Amino acid sequence: MEEKLVTLAHGAGGKxxxxxxxxxxxxxxxxxxxxxxxxxxLNPPIGKMAFTTDGFIVSPFKFPGGNIGKxxxxxxxxxxxxxxxxxxYLTVAFVIEEGFPLKDLEEIAQxxxxxxxxxxxxxxxxDTKVAGKGQVDGVFITTTGVGxxxxxxxxxxxxxxxxxxxxxxxxxxxxxCAILLSRDSYGLTADVKSDCAPLWNTIxxxxxxxxxxxxIRDATRGGVGTVLYEIAEQSQVGIHLDYAAIPVDDAVKGxxxxxxxxxxxxxxxxxxxxxAPNDKAQAIVKTLNxxxxxxxxxxxxxxxxxxxxxxxVKTEIGTxxxxxxxxxxxLPRIC
Amino acid sequence: MLxxxxxxxxxxxxxxxxxxxxxxxVCGTHTHEIFKLGIRNILPNNINLISxxxxxxxxxxxxxxxxxIYLALEKNITICTFGDLIRVPGTSSSLxxxxxxxxxxxxxxxxxxxxxxxxxxxxxxxxxLSVGFETTTPASCIAVRxxxxxxxxxxxxxxxxxxxxxxxxxxxxxxxxxxxxxxVCTMTGMSELYKLRDEENVxxxxxxxxxxxxxSSLAYIISETQKNKPFVAxxxxxxxxxxxLIKAKTLVENTMESCDSIWRGLGIIEKSGMKLxxxxxxxxxxxxxxxxKIVGKPNKGCKCGEVLRGDIKPFECPLFSKGCTxxxxxxxxxxxxxxxxxxxxxxxxxxxKKN
Numbered sequence: 248m249e250e251k252l253v254t255l256a257h258g259a260g261g262k263x264x265x266x267x268x269x270x271x272x273x274x275x276x277x278x279x280x281x282x283x284x285x286x287x288x289l290n291p292p293i294g295k296m297a298f299t300t301d302g303f304i305v306s307p308f309k310f311p312g313g314n315i316g317k318x319x320x321x322x323x324x325x326x327x328x329x330x331x332x333x334x335x336y337l338t339v340a341f342v343i344e345e346g347f348p349l350k351d352l353e354e355i356a357q358x359x360x361x362x363x364x365x366x367x368x369x370x371x372x373x374d375t376k377v378a379g380k381g382q383v384d385g386v387f388i389t390t391t392g393v394g395x396x397x398x399x400x401x402x403x404x405x406x407x408x409x410x411x412x413x414x415x416x417x418x419x420x421x422x423x424c425a426i427l428l429s430r431d432s433y434g435l436t437a438d439v440k441s442d443c444a445p446l447w448n449t450i451x452x453x454x455x456x457x458x459x460x461x462x463i464r465d466a467t468r469g470g471v472g473t474v475l476y477e478i479a480e481q482s483q484v485g486i487h488l489d490y491a492a493i494p495v496d497d498a499v500k501g502x503x504x505x506x507x508x509x510x511x512x513x514x515x516x517x518x519x520x521x522x523a524p525n526d527k528a529q530a531i532v533k534t535l536n537x538x539x540x541x542x543x544x545x546x547x548x549x550x551x552x553x554x555x556x557x558x559x560v561k562t563e564i565g566t567x568x569x570x571x572x573x574x575x576x577x578l579p580r581i582c
Numbered sequence: 583m584l585x586x587x588x589x590x591x592x593x594x595x596x597x598x599x600x601x602x603x604x605x606x607x608v609c610g611t612h613t614h615e616i617f618k619l620g621i622r623n624i625l626p627n628n629i630n631l632i633s634x635x636x637x638x639x640x641x642x643x644x645x646x647x648x649x650x651i652y653l654a655l656e657k658n659i660t661i662c663t664f665g666d667l668i669r670v671p672g673t674s675s676s677l678x679x680x681x682x683x684x685x686x687x688x689x690x691x692x693x694x695x696x697x698x699x700x701x702x703x704x705x706x707x708x709x710x711l712s713v714g715f716e717t718t719t720p721a722s723c724i725a726v727r728x729x730x731x732x733x734x735x736x737x738x739x740x741x742x743x744x745x746x747x748x749x750x751x752x753x754x755x756x757x758x759x760x761x762x763x764x765x766v767c768t769m770t771g772m773s774e775l776y777k778l779r780d781e782e783n784v785x786x787x788x789x790x791x792x793x794x795x796x797x798s799s800l801a802y803i804i805s806e807t808q809k810n811k812p813f814v815a816x817x818x819x820x821x822x823x824x825x826x827l828i829k830a831k832t833l834v835e836n837t838m839e840s841c842d843s844i845w846r847g848l849g850i851i852e853k854s855g856m857k858l859x860x861x862x863x864x865x866x867x868x869x870x871x872x873x874x875k876i877v878g879k880p881n882k883g884c885k886c887g888e889v890l891r892g893d894i895k896p897f898e899c900p901l902f903s904k905g906c907t908x909x910x911x912x913x914x915x916x917x918x919x920x921x922x923x924x925x926x927x928x929x930x931x932x933x934x935k936k937n
Contacts, residue, residue, distance in 0.1 A: 433691070507919070557930065560620075564588055564793045568620030571928035574908055 251349040258343070258377025268375060271353055275360040278369040280336070287371035289336060292395035297332035299323060300391040306580045308355070308385045310429045312421070312441030313516075315388055316355035318582060320362040321445045321516055323392040325465045328450040329519065331402050332394030334368040340389040341373070345380045355386065366445035368392065397451075399458045406461040407482035411550040412528035414521040416449055416541040417442060418494040419471050423513030424502055426581045433506060437498040444517030444540045453521065456534045462522035465515075467582055472511035473573040474520050475558045485554030488570065489561045494543040512573060514581050522550065591797035595624065598804050602628040605803055606756055606892055608746070609763030610637030610920025611791055617929040619793050621800070629804065632756070632892035633922035635749055635845065636763050638714040639666040640890060640914045640921045643844040644878025646713075646742045647672030649868075653709055653740065654685035657871055660703070662696030663711040665689045666918045669911060673879045693718075693725035693739070700729070700737035709867045712739040716769040719743045719856055720830040723837035726858060726865045738867040741857050744843050747774045748854035750784060756892045759803045760786030761796075764818045771826025775814045783812045790818040837862060846880070846914055847887025886913035889922050896926040903927060 256263040273281070280287055301322045308315040319339065327334045339359065343352065363370050425441040427433070450463060462482075466474045471493075479486045495503075495510045503510050517540055523531055528546050535544030558570040584592075607613055613633040616622060625631060635641050647670055653659040654677065661677065668677045668687060681687040686706070690696050693710050700708035712722040722739055729737045746766050762775060767788045778784035785806065789799035799817050806813045816822050834856065843855025858866045867873070880886070884906070885899035896902050896915065906912040908924050915921035925931075 562618070562620045562793075564592065564619055564621075564797065565584055566620030566624050568618060568623065569928070569930040 253343050253345060253347045253349060253352065253377055255345050255377055255379065258375060264375065271349070271356050272373060272375070275356040276363075276370040276373070277360070278371055280369055280371045282372055287336070289371060292335060292393065294398060295396040297327050297330045297394040297396055298392070299326045300389065301326060302387065302389045303582060304384070304387050304580055305426065305582050306384060307429055308351070310441055311425050311439065313443035314355055314358050315386060316358040317362045318443050318516060319388040319390045320359050320366065320368070321443050322467070322582060323390040324366045324368055324445045324447055325516075325519070327392050327394035328447045329402070329463045329465050330394070330396065331400030331450070331454055331463070332396045333451070334366055334392055334394045334447055336371045336393045337363060337368050338372040338391045339370055342376045342378055342383050342387040344383045344385055345377055347386055352386065362445050366447050397454055400454055400460075402460065402463050404462055404464060404478050404481040407478050407484050407522045407550050408461060409484060409550055409552045410525055411461055411522045412525045412546050413475070413486065413488070413548045413550065414523065414528060414531060414535070414544060414546050415466070415471060415494065415518055416446070416521065416535055416544045417515075417518040418496050418499070418543045419466065419515055419518055420499050420503070420510035420513030421496060422516040423470060423581055424499045424510075426514075428502065435502060435505065437502050439496065439498045439502065442515055442517035442540075446517060446519060446540060449535065449538050449541050450519065452534050452538055453531055456530055457523070457527045459527055460521060460523045462520070464520050466518050466520050467514050467516060469573050470510070470512045470514050471518070471520055472509065472558065472570055475570075476572055478522065479558055480556045483555055485551040485556070486548060486558045487551055487554075487561065488548035488558060490563060491561075492545055493547045494545050511570065516582065525549065585794060587794045588797055591794070591801035592624065594801035594804055595629070595797065596626065598626050598629060600628065600808055602630065603759070603804060603807050604630045604632060604757040604892075605759050605761060605800065606632045606634045606753070607761040608634040608636040609761070609766070610640065610918065611765070612761055612763070612796065613637070613922055613925050614920050615791050615796060617925045619796065621796065622931065633889070633925070634753065634756075634760070634892065635848065635890045636715070636746070636766070637915070637918050637920040638718065638744070639670060639918035640886065641744065641845045641847070642667065642670060642713050642742055642914060643846045644671070644673050644880045645844065645876045646740070647677065648876045648878050649873050650677060650709075650711055650740060651675065651680045651685070652873060652876065653867065653871060654680050654687060655683065657707075659871070660686040660688060660699070660706045660708045661711060662688045662690045662699055662708055664691075664713070667711055667713065669917050670914050671881070671912060693722045694728070697725050697729050697734065697737055700734055704736060707736050710737070710739045711742075713742045715744055715746055715763075715766050717765045719838065720769075720833050723833050726837060726862050729865055730862060738865045738870050739858070740867040741855075742843065743838070743856040744845070744854055745840070745856060746770070748851045749845065749848070750778055751782065752848055752851050753891065754778070754782050754784050758785070759807055760784065761799050761803070762786050762788040764788060764790045764822060767816075767818070767822045767826070769827050769830055772814070772816055772822070772824050779812045779814045785813045787815045788818050788822050790821065845890075847890040881912050884913040886915045886923070889915050896923040897931060899923070
């Protein structure tokens with residue numbers, strides 16, 4: 248049987264467009280608020296609201312541990328979660344390349360529906376465009392999200408303080424490593440799955456434990472190392488890491504060793520960095536260790552008033568050295 | 583918990599209180615690892631660790647980049663190269679600049695990838711930039727031999743391959759002892775180093791790249807230097823043998839011959855280079871394309887030469903972090919991850935200075 252492909256007619260707004268939307272998107276996105284009109288009519292959040300948008304162009308669109316659909320939901324859900332906001336509504340916009348297989352699009356839509364469902368967020372509006380062959384690579388997705396900020400939560404990258412403990416919610420660098428391996432440009436194979444996951448429930452469990460948290464940030468592009476440098480700069484503090492305490496999967500370690508990469512600079516899509524007062528840190532880690540996506544959570548370092556705007560690492564031989572600051576040589580098109 | 587080896591080596595290093603010792607780590611990978619492990623931050627003041635010329639990108643002279651840019655822009659030739667070289671400044675621009683002017687510059691991980699590229703693009707003429715020491719030269723030889731075997735007509739190499747022995751001789755007064763490059767010695771074996779010890783009174787230790795190997799070699803050198811007698815030790819015996827890799831050495835001997843070579847900062851060193859033998863001359867880009875004689879002019883303020891000879895520390899160069907940074911390198915030592923300037927910059931050596 249011949250494979251069914253997306254054609255320019257699917258994007259022309261006529262009958263084929265309606266068919267594509269009905270068969271692929273509506274059949275998967277089952278929110279009661281999903282609109283057939285020009286805009287969704289919704290109840291507003293109570294109190295403060297968080298609002299964010301993100302574009303996804305990952306290559307390849309399918310990778311061990313997920314695909315661009317799952318990633319596009321996790322990305323926006325996690326951006327909202329980082330601000331202490333319960334994700335409520337999402338919109339999704341597709342730009343699809345002419346000739347993209349319908350069954351792949353179906354797989355992407357299924358992953359989106361499943362992930363949105365897990366995160367407790369509704370997809371309420373969408374848009375579909377088809378671009379000519381070669382004008383985009385496969386499929387690009389943009390998601391926009393609204394969330395309701397939990398009461399009593401006040402998070403910002405500028406709020407890290409001397410004495411804070413630094414926690415990662417899981418092992419680091421798996422997404423970047425999985426994408427790198429799936430590009431096959433190094434002739435390496437290893438069993439590494441992307442950590443791509445929706446983290447609202449993870450973050451909620453932390454905020455239910457204590458609201459006394461200063462910073463939560465998603466360690467996506469640039470990885471944990473880049474995030475730490477951003478926060479050290481934003482909060483004007485020094486960061487000291489204990490290299491041996493940072494959770495890294497053995498296969499990721501092996502790949503990094505071979506290619507001369509530091510897992511601290513590989514992207515995560517299901518791992519956050521949390522800054523909280525030291526006396527709350529153990530309770531937070533204990534909560535996280537019970538969670539579905541945060542079993543490997545650990546305290547990886549602390550904040551000081553020296554070495555302002557720098558990240559210092561305690562090495563395997565007990566010395567201290569600077570973590571080299573991020574520079575422009577990171578892998579392109581990872582999210 | 584640190585292992586006993588590491589504790590013991592650290593204690594020898596940190597407690598050294600004898601006369602000043604200058605130690606040169608020749609290899610760029612050692613330079614990088616020493617920074618990454620924070621070893622410089624535990625050295626007492628009387629141990630001066632200097633970074634030597636063992637980074638192929640750093641010793642590549644300006645005119646080599648100029649030649650490659652000439653081929654790419656004037657002769658419309660596809661250049662295949664290791665990634666680091668793309669950003670090294672030539673006299674007036676880099677290969678990266680040439681790429682933005684339309685030159686076809688392909689990044690490869692191995693010389694064999696560039697042969698593959700030439701096979702797949704028969705409409706293009708392809709030149710591989712063959713830089714490196716004993717460790718990378720055999721792969722260039724295999725690439726040329728493979729190309730000749732299939733009579734590939736659109737592939738050649740622009741050679742700047744170098745051998746370390748003559749560089750050791752040129753630098754023999756730069757330090758009291760040397761940490762020899764473990765990977766180069768894997769190829770060459772130990773005989774050259776015995777010769778240096780016996781004929782030139784040059785001391786040193788071959789070592790690997792783990793924390794315990796690097797620390798042990800430092801501790802060993804510190805202890806031996808105090809005996810005032812030239813020494814050589816192989817502290818990397820799990821990899822380095824007395825005779826080296828004979829198969830690789832024979833391959834190179836049968837494909838290339840020695841020639842004079844220009845080292846950035848060190849000038850021309852006699853018989854320190856390798857070029858293709860006559861029977862492979864069709865694969866030598868200099869012979870094939872009649873490249874005019876180019877005299878490179880490095881940036882006048884750049885002190886890469888003094889850095890490579892160990893005469894100054896990178897932060898003593900007036901351009902260091904003022905105009906010359908890893909993002910915008912002026913000198914080659916700031917380009918490569920293994921370059922001394924790049925390592926000093928990235929690991930914030932000036933932040934740690936106690937005084």
